[in-house]
Amino acid sequence: MTAGVRVRVPASTANLGAGFDALGLALGLHDVIEVRRAPSGLAVTVTGEGADDVPRDESNLVVRALRAACDRLGFDPGGLAMTCANVIPHARGLGSSAAAIVGGIAAAHGLAGKPLDDDALHLAAEFEGHADNVAASLLGGLVVAWCEPGPRFRAARVEPHPDLRPVAIVPSEESATHVTRGLLPAVVPHADAAFAAGRAALAVHALAARPDLLLPATADTLHQDYREKAWPRTLRVVRELRALGVAAAVSGAGPTVLAFTTDGRVPAGVDLTGFTATPLSVDRAGVRVDPLD
Ligand SMILES: Nc1ncnc2c1ncn2[C@@H]1O[C@H](COP(=O)(O)OP(=O)(O)OP(=O)(O)O)[C@@H](O)[C@H]1O
Numbered sequence: 001m002t003a004g005v006r007v008r009v010p011a012s013t014a015n016l017g018a019g020f021d022a023l024g025l026a027l028g029l030h031d032v033i034e035v036r037r038a039p040s041g042l043a044v045t046v047t048g049e050g051a052d053d054v055p056r057d058e059s060n061l062v063v064r065a066l067r068a069a070c071d072r073l074g075f076d077p078g079g080l081a082m083t084c085a086n087v088i089p090h091a092r093g094l095g096s097s098a099a100a101i102v103g104g105i106a107a108a109h110g111l112a113g114k115p116l117d118d119d120a121l122h123l124a125a126e127f128e129g130h131a132d133n134v135a136a137s138l139l140g141g142l143v144v145a146w147c148e149p150g151p152r153f154r155a156a157r158v159e160p161h162p163d164l165r166p167v168a169i170v171p172s173e174e175s176a177t178h179v180t181r182g183l184l185p186a187v188v189p190h191a192d193a194a195f196a197a198g199r200a201a202l203a204v205h206a207l208a209a210r211p212d213l214l215l216p217a218t219a220d221t222l223h224q225d226y227r228e229k230a231w232p233r234t235l236r237v238v239r240e241l242r243a244l245g246v247a248a249a250v251s252g253a254g255p256t257v258l259a260f261t262t263d264g265r266v267p268a269g270v271d272l273t274g275f276t277a278t279p280l281s282v283d284r285a286g287v288r289v290d291p292l293d
């Protein structure tokens with residue numbers, strides 16, 4: 001058992017075009033959570049993103065994930081003092097909720113002195129409802145996520161190409177994932193599903209080995225158009241960038257645009273008023289847990 005832990009957990013982009021609920025990529029943008037054991041009670045401090053609105057009690061997402069993981073591990077952490085230094089924007093499609101969940105679960109494992117394992121991934125995906133973002137935050141790099149009968153969430157990590165330089169183009173407005181999931185149809189045309197299968201497979205190859213194929217690899221038929229009314233400006237930027245040859249896609253459930261580049265640049269000529277474009281590295285290590293003194 002450890003007195004306290006420091007958890008550094010990456011943001012992520014999901015879907016990557018056609019890989020709806022299946023593909024994720026960890027990004028070099030990190031929230032840091034410190035949790036110390038205390039004699040009793042729960043004290044939560046939040047700085048940065050969400051400081052004005054995330055709860056400080058047992059309903060806090062990091063705390064709920066931490067408690068659920070402690071239950072699974074059969075471990076009572078006692079009182080807790082937690083500080084969250086958040087930089088991942090909330091409700092923008094950069095996996096903030098997945099990072100919070102993975103951060104809480106990683107903290108529980110660190111306090112219990114247990115390594116993160118397949119059960120941790122499954123628990124995180126149960127919380128989030130799908131495994132793409134949580135797998136990326138947990139494992140780092142490029143991930144392919146799937147769900148087996150049971151259900152049992154699983155993921156495989158793939159090493160991304162060294163030249164990848166994602167650019168996150170983040171608008172000021174928020175979009176809640178649960179709202180835009182509600183815009184999706186129950187069924188899609190067979191031709192659209194076949195298109196997505198090919199492009200999602202190509203995306204894994206392009207992101208790992210052939211960045212020159214990123215433009216066709218990031219075309220989507222499963223979610224972006226259906227969600228357009230939630231963020232019309234986002235789709236305009238995606239379409240304009242793609243017309244200029246940039247492999248752009250909606251990041252997760254939006255409204256951020258993710259440009260998959262090898263130089264960290266987006267061309268002038270696309271109106272990005274109201275958006276902030278930030279070049280990011282790929283996080284290749286996933287969540288990191290260190291003991292605190
Ligand atoms: N660090 C955090 N601490 C507590 N709650 C958080 C934290 N990060 C996110 N949340 C909760 O998750 C919500 C955002 O989740 P949502 O799934 O809508 O967006 P996202 O995870 O940022 O984007 P996406 O799932 O599309 O990548 C926030 O409004 C907040 O309630």
Ligand SMILES: N[C@@H](CCO)C(=O)O
Nearest residue numbers: 014020021177252253
């Ligand atoms: N695959 C998810 C990612 C966002 O959590 C979606 O697009 O709804």
